[in-house]
Amino acid sequence: MIQETDSIAYSEEDAEQSETSVASPPSTGSQAKVITVAGGKGGIGKTMICASLSMALAQAGLRVTLVDADLGGANLHTVLGMYMPAKTLHDFIQRRVKTLDEVTMPTPIEGLKLVCGAPGVVGLANIQHWEKLKMIRHLRKLSADYVVVDIGAGMSLNEIDLFNSGDITIVVANPEPTSIQECYNFLKVAIFRRLRREFSDSFTVQELLDRCKDPSHANDRRLLTEIGDEIMAADRRDGVLFFKTLNAFAPKLILNRVFDYQETRDGLALQIATQDLLQIKLDYWGYMSYDPSIPQVVRAARPHDILAPESLNRQRFLSMIRKYLLGENIRYQRPGARMILPLLYHQKKNDPNWVSRICSLQCQLWGNCPLQEGGMPCRMPEEEFNEKLGRLGNLKTQTLAA
Ligand SMILES: Nc1ncnc2c1ncn2[C@@H]1O[C@H](COP(=O)(O)OP(=O)(O)O)[C@@H](O)[C@H]1O
Ligand SMILES: [Mg+2]
Secondary structure, three states: OOOOOOOOOOOOOOOOOOHHHHHOOOOOOOOOEEEEEEOOOOOOOHHHHHHHHHHHHHHOOOOEEEEEEOOOOOOHHHHOOOOOOOOOHHHHHOOOOOOHHHHEEEOOOOOEEEEOOOOOOOOHHHOOHHHHHHHHHHHOOOOOOEEEEEEOOOOOHHHHHHHHOOOEEEEEEOOOHHHHHHHHHHHHHHHHHHHHHHOOOOHHHHHHHHHHHOOOOOOOOOOHHHHHHHHHHHOHHHHHHHHHHHHHOOOEEEEEEEOOHHHHHHHHHHHHHHHHHHOOOOEEEEEEEOOOOHHHHHHOOOHHHHHOOOOHHHHHHHHHHHHHOOOOOOOOOOOOOOOOOOOOEEEEOOEEEEEEEEOOOOOOOHHHOOOOOOOOEOOOOHHHHHHHHHHHHHHHHHHHHO
16 A cells, blocks of 8 residues: 655754655756666566666766665675675665765676665665655765666655656566556556655645546546646646646666567557556667576676676667667657557548658567667658568568578
8 A cells, every 4th residue: 555645754954855856857967867777566677677777887988876775675786796785875874974975885897886775674664754855865966977776676655756766767577467567556656656746735636636546547537638637727837737747757668587579569568558548658668588597697796797798688788778878869759749559650630641650569670670669750761661671571582482
């Protein structure tokens, strides 16, 4: 059950910080960019994705600090081949040090530092509200280009607020129904939490959100955008803020433990569900294959081998960060645009002559396409597209004839 009210127990040091700083705006200037990684369910590979993403960023020459914020089950240090951390997040929370930089430790990976969680510390998972706010504030102050935050399983306010505080928010899921379902629920709780915080002083909006938040929508079957329309009709400023908040919530999805490429369709299903039922844009960033050597790699404390030099997983993470974080192939999109259409061709309702190709899993070129942007208009020039399709056709005919 989600507890919606926090006990706000600010310390003197934190008193000057307003509560709204939880979901801070994207960082600017020289502040570290914070990437938060969650997924609701335990054991789906959030920690493995955090480690892999951070390693890929460090290998690309960026300064990265990983923060193990799994308050109930810290284990990132083990994945990185470090035992018995000398300093942990607990020292910061207990105010034995003033900054997170003071509890940052070097790792065997060049360019990658770690703020270890505190494994087995009784009560750490129940940190106070002001302690959580302080931690969130200090994440951006770390001396790094990127701070990657590994968030524990669950959907309590600790996990949700930590997740929502990221400049970039990533959800991890496995291609299996329970994980997909829990990931959807996590996103739902996160968007409602964000909207509730934004409208904490508006009784009318809080009441509207309350009515449509239960899973069965027994009291209110309207979608969030319909609620937004009602708010807009009553108060334009509130309405604009509502839609702005909804559009700004743009989590990314990484699938993990994928055995077969076909399984990535589960990611597509999750995207469509979040788009249609929650009106949330969920960008699909890619996937990590199941790698049977991972348990042995962790046991033998060989973190470099998690993304072994020639492995496909390494290539996937490198291209993921190049495409989405380092600005190559950057794309701009209309806020609120539908991200995934299970269509290859798209026709405008009022203009039957206007047809565009939409990037989709159903495209025959999808598997090898360097421009993969599911749901967006295809960026490949028409001629090149037809030529590649033609070549593929010839190849198929040749294979059949052989
Ligand atoms: N891509 C993968 N291939 C094989 N095993 C994996 C993969 N990702 C994670 N694992 C294994 O799954 C287990 C759970 O992963 P972990 O990252 O600790 O999950 P979480 O942080 O979500 O609880 C670990 O034993 C880990 O070694
Ligand atoms: Mg974990």
